[in-house]
Amino acid sequence: MTSFQPLNIRRFQQKAQVVTPDTIYWDRLAKPELLKEHTTIDYIDFSPSEPSNFVLTCSVRVQIYNLVTKLVVKNLSRFQKTAYGANFRQDGRLLAAGDEEGHVKIFDTTSRNILRLFKGHKAPVHRAFFTADKLQLASFADDKSVRLWDVANEKVVQTYEDAHTDYIRAGAMHPQSSHMFISGGYDGKINLYDTRAEKAITHTLDHGSPVESMLFLPNGSIFITAGGTQVRVWDLISGSRLLTTMSQHHKTITCLSLGSDGRRLLSGGLDRHVKIYDVSTYKTVHTLTYPNAVVSLGVAAKDQAVVAGMVDGLVSIKRMIVESKPSHLKKIRVSYRKQRLQKMARPATGVPVDHVVSDKSKGNKLQKFDIHLRKYNYKKALDCVCTPLNVKKHPEMVVAVITELQHRGALQAALTDRKDITIIRFINFLCKHLGEVRFMRPLLNAASAVMDVFENNAFAYNKPMIAALERLKRTMKSEVELTCQLLQIKGALEMIIGGALDNNESSTNHSYTQPIPTKMHPSKAASSYIVIVD
Incomplete structure (x- = not known):
């Protein structure tokens, strides 16, 4: 007589979420550690050199934090009005930031001294980035102009007046070529610049909504723009044609960042979500949720941490949990388990058998309702x-x-x-x-x-x-x-x-005859x- 079989409850269970390698990887982010600033976090950037400090731009202060201790390492408060877009140079030794007065300041990260002060813009400068050769700096301002500065001589190299018809709040430098960069404005236009060409603005593209953030992929052949509820991917090699459009947010996208050595793209928005995309397929692989609207985002090297700044001044720091390597004790347990199975496979006669059938019926306990x-x-x-x-x-x-x-x-x-x-x-x-x-x-x-x-x-x-x-x-x-x-x-x-x-x-079928409507039975x-x- 066969034993009583318990009820099959599994068929009524909800379908489990599909577990992908990205889900497992990004779930290793620990619980967020929170910092509180006074106002909106305008920009976050990580130092490319060790140690992996990150800089926060908030109100009239630019603060450099230690990722491990969460303490302020440097406080750059040499601003009379609001500071914007502080970011490191490629070697981490210099830091550039714009301000509400229309100035661009370059700081020495070791001594906190102002090394250069660029004056020329007539409106706030929201973004300023170093070129790939580290010798020049491009600034993007609300006076609808873009300026290229020489860092050594503290002089303007090129001025692009009326590059846009509205505020310029986004820009990005080509990661390999020092003479190419892009700008994005609130007029929804994207301009591509080449300082070698007679006509400086080589291409003008339409994003369709005010551009909030933009960046290049590490190889420089593709750049990405964010504005409205869309992230658009453009191919620079094939005449800056549109590759794909991603609409995963239901509110304005405010910031972009790269992770996993450029293999993952992160976008943060006012809908309190950070979407993570696979750059090879441009599909969403994971989503991070935050307590308030995300306006700035930074990812440390090798995904050590994801730092998000919110509209209410809250800073969320999620560090990656590093899994320890298997110890020698685990190897000893595995070898001991193999030896025990080998002993079980050898009966008293000493002749090895092909297979050992274990009795698992003892562990199959019935629920109370099964007994009834x-x-x-x-x-x-x-x-x-x-x-x-x-x-x-x-x-x-x-x-x-x-x-x-x-x-x-x-x-x-x-x-x-x-x-x-x-x-x-x-x-x-x-x-x-x-x-x-x-x-x-x-x-x-x-x-x-x-x-x-x-x-x-x-x-x-x-x-x-x-x-x-x-x-x-x-x-x-x-x-x-x-x-x-x-x-x-x-x-x-x-x-x-x-x-x-x-x-x-x-x-x-190239049929030009008017179809006769048929009445449904x-x-x-x-x-x-x-x-x-x-």
Whole structure:
């Protein structure tokens, strides 16, 4: 005689989220460590040299923090008005920042001294970046101009007046070529500059919305722009054509950053999310959620940390948890396990066997409701599974028992001659989970069984019982109405798709005759709106 098999609860469990290598990797980010500044965090940048310090630009201060201790290493407060966009040079020895007065200042990160002060812009300078050869600096300002400065001589090399028709809030330098860079303005335009060409602005592209951030990929052949709710990817080699558009945010995208040595792209937005994309496919591989709108973002080298600045001055620091390598003790355990299996495979005769069949039946313990089902105690099985804990956190267990009772034809017997509170608790469970797709069919049958119980037995219809039955009635009615609406939408979509396919076929066949509309058969038209309730 075969042993009693426990109920299969797994078929009613929700589908698990698809676990990808990126999900496992980015889930290693530890719980955020928070810093609080006074106002909005304008810009975050990591030092390319060791140690991996990061700089925060906030109000009239530019502060360099230590990633490990979260303490301020340098405080550059030589600003009369708001500072913007402080970022490191490629070697980490210098730091450039713009300000509200229209100046660009270059600091020595070791001594905090101002080495250069560039004056010439007539409006706030929001971004300033060093060129690839470290000899020049480009500044992007609200006076709609872009200026190229010589760091050594402290003089302007080139001025691009009226490069845009609105504020210029974004720019990026080519990572390998020192004579190429791009700018993005609130007019939605993207300008490409080549200082060697007679016409400095070689291309002008349209992003479609105000450009908030932009960057080049490490090889320099592709650049990415962010503005509105879209991230756009452009191919510089093939004439700056648009490669793809990503619309994963539902509010304005404010910042971009690269991670995993340029293999991952991160975008932060006002919707409190940071989306992580695979640069090879431009598909979203992970999402980070923050307590407020994200306006600045920085990723440390080798993904040591992800730092996000928010609109309320909160700074979130998520450090990557480094997994330790397997120790020699683990190797000893593995070798000991192999030796034990080899001993098990050698019986007393000393002759080795091909395979050892282990008895796992002892570890297969039955649940309490399984024990009651084995003894045909259906009421006790239902009472045992309908505990508040199971109803709240494990509804799949309750539905599995209900389904088993239905298969045995015993659900009606399990609900007969019960107290009112038991019937009301069962009806409440039906009303709560009837709309879930995984539970809908068995719970509809269970609701039918409840009505059969009331039809065949006499009940004292008190107020709580009548209220429970009214709830069940409303739930059933709303599900039927929802099904009707979905079927109507399905029918409308089928007509739209069918019309589109007919138009495509007529265009491919070069048919210029007007198609004669055909009338749908009444039976086919009505079949789209029939609701079948088991």
